[in-house]
Amino acid sequence: MVTTSIPTTTKSWTVLGTDGFDSLKFSKDTPLPAVSDYEVLVKFHAASLNYRDLIIPKGQYPFAQKPGIVPGSDGAGEVVAVGNKVTLFKPGAKVVTLFNQGHLGGSLNPQTSATGLGGVIDGTLRQYGTFNENGLVDMPASLNWQEASTLSCAALTAWNALYGLNKLQPGQTVLTQGTGGVSIFAAQFAIAAGATVISTTSSAEKGELLKKLGVDHVINYNETPDWGAKAKELTPKGEGVDHIVEVGGPTTMEQSLNAIKIDGTITIIGFLGGVQGEKQPGFLDALVRMCTVRGVLVGNRVQFEEMNRAIEANKIKPVVDPKVFSLEDAKSAYQYMWDRKHFGKLTIKIE
Structure with missing residues (x-):
């Protein structure tokens, strides 16, 4: 030894x-x-x-x-x-x-x-x-x-969400939720890749911090309860988001499904919103949206x-x-x- x-x-x-x-x-x-x-x-x-x-x-x-x-x-x-x-x-x-x-x-x-x-x-x-x-x-x-x-x-989970299955491409759109570790890393990786980033948050103060990171669009989900539809509006031709990093779980999945693009990917990494949701989507909702919903463990x-x-290459901090x-x-x-x-x-x- x-x-x-x-x-x-x-x-x-x-x-x-x-x-x-x-x-x-x-x-x-x-x-x-x-x-x-x-x-x-x-x-x-x-x-x-x-x-x-x-x-x-x-x-x-x-x-x-x-x-x-x-x-x-x-x-x-x-x-x-x-x-x-x-x-x-x-x-x-x-x-x-x-x-x-x-x-x-x-x-x-x-x-x-x-x-x-x-x-x-x-x-x-x-x-x-x-x-x-x-x-x-x-x-x-x-x-x-x-x-x-x-x-x-958090970082590796965000990386897997964006590159583990359908790899993020420059020019695509990424939606992140909140200002926790996974969401911020996902935003940073997406910005470095040349993607457009939409982030949700609960306060104007946190929204300003997200914009300083380089996030393109910030939606306050307290002011805009139907933030999924709003996010979709912000995408090219209103077709929807390519990648969604889903941290809320059952309580936010309905909005994520409303935002996703055909053939888009929703990666579920947690359930910060709890395990009970008023309108918990089912398998049919994923079929109707024609999207991929996947869970990852880091x-x-x-x-x-x-x-x-x-x-290191992108000097991400x-x-x-x-x-x-x-x-x-x-x-x-x-x-x-x-x-x-x-x-x-x-x-x-x-x-």
Whole structure:
């Protein structure tokens, strides 16, 4: 094993129960296992939160998870030790975590979908973590720790939404919803690709921030409840949107279907609006619109590397909320994000 000095314990959070954020427990001396032949020990410098992290301690996450998990899928850090048979990284390498540790390429299957970091495999809300070398990617050199820590879930999900099936083409139209991490990354990737971007939001203030990012059209969904029809009007010849990144779920799908173009793609990545909708569309609605509706669970390692190359080539900077929490104060970060006080990605500094 190649190494500098190896710690034997780490500060970390765990999820014990489903009683909300009170289920988050902090420890100053969680034991660290030895680094095996194909593993890498990472010293984390930053992590970021996703909506998924918030609902796991509330017992609302619909995918695989285990009790007593170290939460967090997103983290950026430095390699401090490598196993004897590791070939991808050396001590000192800057790395970012892969969401599904076993999803190295191609489509998901039942096995790789059950390798979620912070769900089944201990995650990033800790000082140190040990990972198989394939569960990490090189950190983009153009980003700092906080920025890089936002890529694992939200950025890769947005990339998969736009390039995983029907690849986004220059001149097409993309519709994003709100100002959460996935939506902002999708807008940034679409702008870099030469697409027209329409974004929905709930406030004039957030609308101005979206315009500063380069979004072409902003629709306030509080002022325009039928924002799907409005978005369609904004497209060439009123034919509809090519790609919709659907984060609301059942409560917003009707509007997305009203906005989509024939042969367009709606990628469902979450259910921020809840699981109950007054008018939940069915299969016939997708048929009538003649569109593709797909669900995604982040993306694979090959896509991650493709995305990172695009981030560097286009000088894309993740939008990071100015408020940064310490590792010890992570529970407050959960509440801050739950209250929707953030803009872009909410990060945690780890020392």
